[in-house]
Amino acid sequence: MFDVEKIRQDFPMLRNRPDLLYFDNAATTYKPQAVIDAVCEFWTGYTSNVERGDYETAVKADRAYDHTREIIGRFINCDPKEVVFTANISHSLNQIAFGIGRWLKEGDVVLTTEAEHASNLLPWFRLQEDKGIKIEYVPVDRQGVCHIEDFKKAMHDGVRVVTMAHVTNVLGSLQPIKEIAAVAHEYGALMVVDGAQSVPHRPTDVKELDVDFLGFSSHKMCGPDGVGVLYGRYDLLQKMDPIFLGGGMNARFQPDGSIIYKDAPQKFEAGTPNIEGVIGLGAAAEYLMNLGMENIQAYEKELRAYFAEKIRKLDNIEFYNPDNVSGPITFNAKGVFSQDAAGYLGSKNICVRSGNHCAKILHEVIGTDQTLRASLYFYNTKEEVDRFIEAAKDITLENAIGIFF
Amino acid sequence: MSNTNSLLADPEILRELIMDHYQYPHHHKLKEDDRYMMKHMASDSCIDDIKVQARIENGIIEDVCFDGVACTISTASTSMMTELLRGKTTAEAKEIMNNYFNMVDAKEYDGDILEEAIAFKNVYRQANRIKCATIGWRAMQELIEESEKGNE
Numbered sequence: 001m002f003d004v005e006k007i008r009q010d011f012p013m014l015r016n017r018p019d020l021l022y023f024d025n026a027a028t029t030y031k032p033q034a035v036i037d038a039v040c041e042f043w044t045g046y047t048s049n050v051e052r053g054d055y056e057t058a059v060k061a062d063r064a065y066d067h068t069r070e071i072i073g074r075f076i077n078c079d080p081k082e083v084v085f086t087a088n089i090s091h092s093l094n095q096i097a098f099g100i101g102r103w104l105k106e107g108d109v110v111l112t113t114e115a116e117h118a119s120n121l122l123p124w125f126r127l128q129e130d131k132g133i134k135i136e137y138v139p140v141d142r143q144g145v146c147h148i149e150d151f152k153k154a155m156h157d158g159v160r161v162v163t164m165a166h167v168t169n170v171l172g173s174l175q176p177i178k179e180i181a182a183v184a185h186e187y188g189a190l191m192v193v194d195g196a197q198s199v200p201h202r203p204t205d206v207k208e209l210d211v212d213f214l215g216f217s218s219h220k221m222c223g224p225d226g227v228g229v230l231y232g233r234y235d236l237l238q239k240m241d242p243i244f245l246g247g248g249m250n251a252r253f254q255p256d257g258s259i260i261y262k263d264a265p266q267k268f269e270a271g272t273p274n275i276e277g278v279i280g281l282g283a284a285a286e287y288l289m290n291l292g293m294e295n296i297q298a299y300e301k302e303l304r305a306y307f308a309e310k311i312r313k314l315d316n317i318e319f320y321n322p323d324n325v326s327g328p329i330t331f332n333a334k335g336v337f338s339q340d341a342a343g344y345l346g347s348k349n350i351c352v353r354s355g356n357h358c359a360k361i362l363h364e365v366i367g368t369d370q371t372l373r374a375s376l377y378f379y380n381t382k383e384e385v386d387r388f389i390e391a392a393k394d395i396t397l398e399n400a401i402g403i404f405f
Numbered sequence: 406m407s408n409t410n411s412l413l414a415d416p417e418i419l420r421e422l423i424m425d426h427y428q429y430p431h432h433h434k435l436k437e438d439d440r441y442m443m444k445h446m447a448s449d450s451c452i453d454d455i456k457v458q459a460r461i462e463n464g465i466i467e468d469v470c471f472d473g474v475a476c477t478i479s480t481a482s483t484s485m486m487t488e489l490l491r492g493k494t495t496a497e498a499k500e501i502m503n504n505y506f507n508m509v510d511a512k513e514y515d516g517d518i519l520e521e522a523i524a525f526k527n528v529y530r531q532a533n534r535i536k537c538a539t540i541g542w543r544a545m546q547e548l549i550e551e552s553e554k555g556n557e
């Protein structure tokens with residue numbers, strides 16, 4: 001049984017700010033006490049750098065840091081040595097594009113969708129500029145879903161990489177990644193997945209999905225900011241060149257410029273990493289696994305359906321993604337610019353996000369540039385949805401301007 | 406206080422002014438005319454994306470217009486700016502602009518010369534919207550600076 005009231009007690013932000021209604025979980029999430037404690041324990045009990053430490057606290061820090069690899073290994077079903085720590089998923093995707101880019105040649109195709117986040121497009125755009133690779137898009141439907149038949153039509157021998165979000169950030173479309181990866185592999189292409197909006201909300205098994213690379217961010221799954229994960233199949237990681245060079249990632253180097261890199265994953269972690277962040281991420285993943293990712297998924301699905309049912313009935317609201325079962329509720333108040341509507345909700349202590357959510361290409365698909373996005377997490381409740389719906393009824397131009405007086 | 410000033414002290418009227426300028430923005434059409442200079446403001450955020458055009462001749466702002474996608478605050482403040490600065494000398498315009506920027510920064514300002522633009526006097530309380538209230542004005546400021554460079 002998923003006891004949301006009990007779970008809410010774990011989150012100081014929910015206890016300290018009962019006035020706030022936080023529906024901006026696609027942007028970032030609140031942290032449970034267990035994560036805060038894990039970070040503070042490192043700062044107050046065993047601060048030291050990682051690797052090569054010959055004293056007690058350094059050894060402890062080292063163990064705690066590496067322990068997170070094991071936790072993440074269990075969390076997404078991979079080998080701990082396939083877990084690279086980065087600064088966030090944007091960093092993960094830049095590393096992936098950079099590394100794969102060195103294997104591509106002019107004219108090779110990267111196939112993606114029109115619903116991607118900037119972080120999964122711009123690094124590939126750079127390869128287009130620098131290496132002359134080509135980017136092609138699979139069309140998506142009005143709710144942002146990439147159908148397997150459309151994908152098969154778009155696939156061809158020139159495609160070397162397929163990259164897309166498992167769940168998209170604007171419309172929450174769930175893509176059939178397993179089927180897509182199978183087709184990509186038939187053609188010998190690599191499969192890259194942006195897990196920023198999926199990994200925090202549903203069970204993820206990289207073996208079952210059979211993907212080659214996956215990225216996600218700690219801060220969107222109850223963990224600290226400034227930490228991300230790059231999962232890569234080990235043989236690919238071993239072949240791949242790191243984007244950053246420096247201390248911690250080389251085994252030895254000579255004045256003549258020759259460098260021997262360490263093995264993956266250390267090869268990709270130049271410089272002192274975000275140690276407390278990685279330790280906190282481990283605590284976050286443990287916390288989520290204790291709740292159970294299936295339970296989280298089931299609870300959020302029900303809550304989203306409840307939300308969708310209610311918001312659909314509001315005359316002043318245009319609701320763009322009623323059929324998607326996961327991800328944010330994306331909408332606009334008729335006649336009110338999204339940022340003005342978000343400002344009005346903000347004045348009622350309701351936190352949602354406005355804008356085009358960094359997926360600039362998508363507006364051609366849904367027919368609007370600017371939307372509001374209310375995104376839930378497992379600590380949100382039906383009572384909060386009710387409070388939101390009452391406030392949403394009052395989003396009018398008059399009220400939106402009224403906040404300035 | 407003059408009649409107009411007392412009207413401009415009424416929040417209801419100020420709110421309606423903003424709504425009016427948002428729903429029916431003034432000079433909301435760009436010109437195909439190479440006497441106009443143009444500034445595209447799109448790099449502040451992923452939201453507002455507006456273009457401001459001005460024809461400045463012999464130190465006089467003969468015309469100002471704009472177009473683009475923007476929120477109420479950006480649209481209405483830019484619309485009022487076009488109304489207020491047309492026909493002014495660049496020196497007068499700078500004086501008005503300085504007062505306007507001071508107002509949205511919560512500094513001392515002379516409300517009288519801002520006329521309707523006084524409607525934005527509380528924007529400083531919503532710090533995230535100051536950018537919106539100044540986007541068109543900053544574009545105009547750059548256009549005036551460019552016109553002055555061109556005349557040197």
Ligand SMILES: Cc1ncc(COP(=O)(O)O)c(C=O)c1O
Pocket residue numbers: 026027088089090091117119120165167168169194196197217
């Ligand atoms: C689908 C998707 N990809 C990538 C990102 C980028 O995440 P980060 O800012 O943590 O790098 C986001 C964040 O909003 C996202 O939703």
